[in-house]
Amino acid sequence: MLNLESTLIYTVILLIVALILLLIAVVVGYLRLINKYLALKQGGDEQIDPKVLLAQAQAKSQKILEDAYSESKKIMAKSQEFLVREEGEIAKELGKTTQTYLNVYSKTLDDINTNSTKVVQALPNEIKTFVVTAIDDFRLSLSQEVAKVANQTSQALKEGYIKAQQEVEAYKKERLRQIDEQALKLIQEVTRKVLGKEISLEEHEKLVLKALEEAKRQGIL
């Protein structure tokens, strides 16, 4: 690629140089003509016919132009030849390079294709293996979790039941205790009232006198 570019650059430079040379030649010729015309105009050479001079000048300039033209044609032809030749070379090189790159790309593509195919072919198996493994793991952990939760639930239920039972027992015990207390108070009150009503006035008097006697016996009185 670099060779091609440099060749092209050289060709272009060459062309430019050729054109510049042509131009210089034309300008030089024209200047000479001008000088001659000016000299003739000033009357330097009386023997020469202006028309002849003019014709000569014309012919000379024509010749110069033709020479310049042929020269440029030659240069052009050379450059054209050079171009064609170099074009061939460039094309050849381009072709080579292209072919090289093409080969490399093809090879790489083939390699990629082969590897991808292998990978893609292996993918289902791998995926399958992975999925199967994952499902097994999941199943195992799920079973463990379910067993764990079942255990915990059963334990919690048992504890809850025992606690509820204990609470019920405690409540029952407390309530029965309260009922017993009230029953005792009631029995006490009823027997007291019955006793009080059953004792006659005379018995009361006797009991008080007995109390006084006991007080005397004990030294209270």
Place this chain on the structure above:
Amino acid sequence: MYSTFLSKIRTKEDIQKLINEIEVILQSLYQKQGVESVLKAQVRAWVSQALEEDWKSAPNKEEYLIRLKEVLNGLKPLSLTISFEPTELSLEKLSYFVKQNLGGNIYLDINYDPRLLAGAIIVYQGRYLDMSLKKAYEAEFERSKVEIIKLLEKTHERL
């Protein structure tokens, strides 16, 4: 000298009543109406009689009455808490016992508390004795409580 009066005194109310009568008689000593009309119209018959009897040997009536008041205020109380409201006869019996056994300088301070069931609580000169049926009943009930509770527990088991 005051034996008649002391023999008639049974309770705190008796003392208060007698003191009130003495007050009236004392006041009448300096009034126009005279003590005789008061004795006839404003004091009890036995009080008048007892006073007239004692005044025969007591020249100064006023001094006599004041001294009587002092004697009455100086009587010692026997606190008796009983579970029934005594009749006159009951009071007589109790007062008789006290005077026979402790002398005439004591009166009964009767208090009524039906919760005692029977018997009495006696307090005399700072000494205390509970001879009520309530005490005996509660003691007995406490002993029987265990059996009652067992009976109740048997009922619970059936429940």
